[in-house]
Amino acid sequence: MQMKRKTIVPTTSSTRALVAGSAGLVVAIAIFLWKPTVLVYGLQRAGLYAAIAIPMALVLGIVHIVNLSHGEFMMVAAYLTYFAAKLLGLDPLVAMVPVSIVMSVFGFAVYRLTIRRALRAPELNQLILTFGLGIALSQSINLLFTSQSWNLSLDYVTSSATVGNYSFGTYDFVFVVAAIVFAGGLRLFLTRTRMGKAALAVGQNPRGAAIVGIDVDRAYAFVFSLSVGLIGLMGALFLTKQAIFPTVGGPYTMKSFCLVAMAGVGNITGVLWGSLALGLAEVAMTNVRALRDWSSIVFFVIIIATILVRAIRERKA
Amino acid sequence: MNSRSGIVIGALVFAAAVCLPLLSRSLPAIAGPYPLAVARDIFVYLALAVSWDMLFRSGQVSFGIAGFFGLGIYGAALSSLRFGFPAWLSILAAGAFAALVAALFGLVILRLRAIYFSITTLALAEIFRIIFHNGGDFTGGAEGLIMPSLISNSDSALYWVALSAVAAAVLASSWFERSKIRFALTAIRNNELQAKSSGIGIFKYLMIAFVVSSFIQGVAGGVQLQIYGAASPDDSFDTNFTLLPLAMALLGGVHSTAGPAIGAVILGIVSETLKLKIPYGHLVVYGIIIVVVILFMPNGLYGLWRGRTARRADAGRGGERRHHGGPQEPGPGTVGAEEARRG
DSSP, X not given: OOOOOOOSSOOOOHHHHHHHHHHHHHHHHHHHHHOHHHHXXXXXXXXXXXXXXXXXXXHHHHTOOOXXXXXXXXXXXXXXXXXXXXXXOOOHHHXXXXXXXXXXXXXXXXXXXXXXXXXXXXXXXXXXXXXXXXXXXXXXXXXXXXXXXXXXXXXGGGOEEEETTEEXXXXXXXXXXXXXXXXXXXXXXXXXXXXXXXHHHHHHOHHHHHHTTOOHHHHHHHHHHHHHHHHXXXXXXXXXXXXXXXTSSHHHHHHHHHHHHHHOTTOHHHHHHHHHHHHHHHHHHHTSGGGGGGHHHHHHHHHHHHHHHHHHHHHHO | OOHHHHHHHHHHHHHHHHHGGGGTTTOHHHHXXXXXXXXXXXXXXXXHHHHHHHHHTTTOOOOOHHHHHHHHHHHHHHHHHHSOOOHHHHHHHHHHHHHHHHHHHHHXXXXXXXXXXXXXXXXXXXXXXXXXXXXXXXXXXTTOEEOSSXXXXXXXXXXXXXXXXXXXXXXXXXXXXXXXXXXXXXXHHHOHHHHHHTTOOHHHHHHHHHHHHHHHHHHHHHHHHHHHOEEXXXXXXXXXXXXXXXXHHHHHOSSSSHHHHHHHHHHHHHHHHHHHHOSSSTTHHHHHHHHHHHHHOTTHHHHHHHHHHHHHHHHHTTTTTOOSSGGGOOOTTSGGGSOOSOO
């Protein structure tokens, strides 16, 4: 099962999209009739998952590296934001810009020092390399700041709205906005800008891109730094809502990979839909008393199921 | 190292290891209770590292060591608490349980390759953890199970138990190295299509490697239970049981029995020392080792040494068959020998 190089601009066939779309609509209506808040919280969680997964999809689609240290980069960004907030008194939503810049420089350094050297190595080496990077990042933070968990208490994150008989938190829609901005922004970047078009070409065929005069290494470096920069933004946003500790990023690496694998290499729209399914499924499970303890298993079952379905489909193709 | 001197060295090391506890009175610094306790922890990791490598020889990276290890811990605990197995039998039951689960899942997941296989094994480990966490009274839930009695409380007896698990792992691994399984796994790793067209039963050999390595991981879990006397979802399925053996095998040198064993001994001692000095984050060493080894010495320490002795042997023969690439010249059993993914 080799990962095929595909275009990063979505190419789903219209009939399949129609079937999936109508099935999704039915499920959404059913959930709405059962518990409308599940829909809201599911959507918010989906936004968080999608916004974290999209940068990983970008790197996988263009650099063809599965970055198993993805969640750890987010964790590092969250720690940076925490210190910007505590020491400089910046609001995380303001601090996210400098943090993102610092993170993309850091990402560039990581690319130059490690990833670039492993680009021609077997896929397994790349996998173990980024796995090791992730451990090094989370354990360095553990070494510096211990495993204690930290959080900021911000008053604006508790904003809520009431519709009819239901009230729900509204702040988390910021994740949905982030996911949509990321997806839309990347699409514009990849199709409209010179650098983006070059990156897309490199993603489709590095050798061909090199032949027509594109600097492949520069494109890889740019895309990797961009991805780490985006995850830097997410780290700041993540901190506004959740407590952080050294291993907080690990599960998000897994979830992002799950979503990216579900969508297929380079398919960013697919990541959005996959996140929606995962977010809704998890929130729905936590709302059923008998299933509450098992809601954390949903994601792992989904990941294995998607991988197997993909494997079978690719075997047939 | 040719195969006969390998056997001799292995037998000598093993004999020395067996005799070590007998010296505890005369040499407490290296054979007292504390060194023995460190040694049996290292043995558990050594068995895990060697077993991980056995599957890795086929080119499959398992991130699920902790999963099968945890199954072993629970398999041993449940078989002795719920079914009254004696301690020694519970260790075998632990291995059998892990092997059985591996065989069942293997039917499906061994058809996956590369990252898909790795992530699936990682996800399986988490699923196992959640199942034992939510298993109610039978599995002891979040608190887990505590063993009322163990095989022995004596340091040297526990040491020998751990040592026998290591012996089993090393024997199985050298059986892999000395039989045709080795050629099958190497062929699968180098080029699966070519291996298939040469008539190698890919699935059969992957299954053998997966089940045997899971069996060893289960046995190591059974031993771990005898050492620590408790099984709990968070400790038994701790990611460190995946991370440490992987780093050990990589540092020592993959695709061999000696490499992971050497790596386990070195890193085991290093981490024991660091743990006392740096309570938080001493594992950063493991992350850095993984990165550095993958980038700069993909054949590990044992690979470096093997490359050097090979060159010396060539020089002795007048240099007629000199290798050209230095110590990292990829032999048939090295990471570097795999063809690059992109051309």
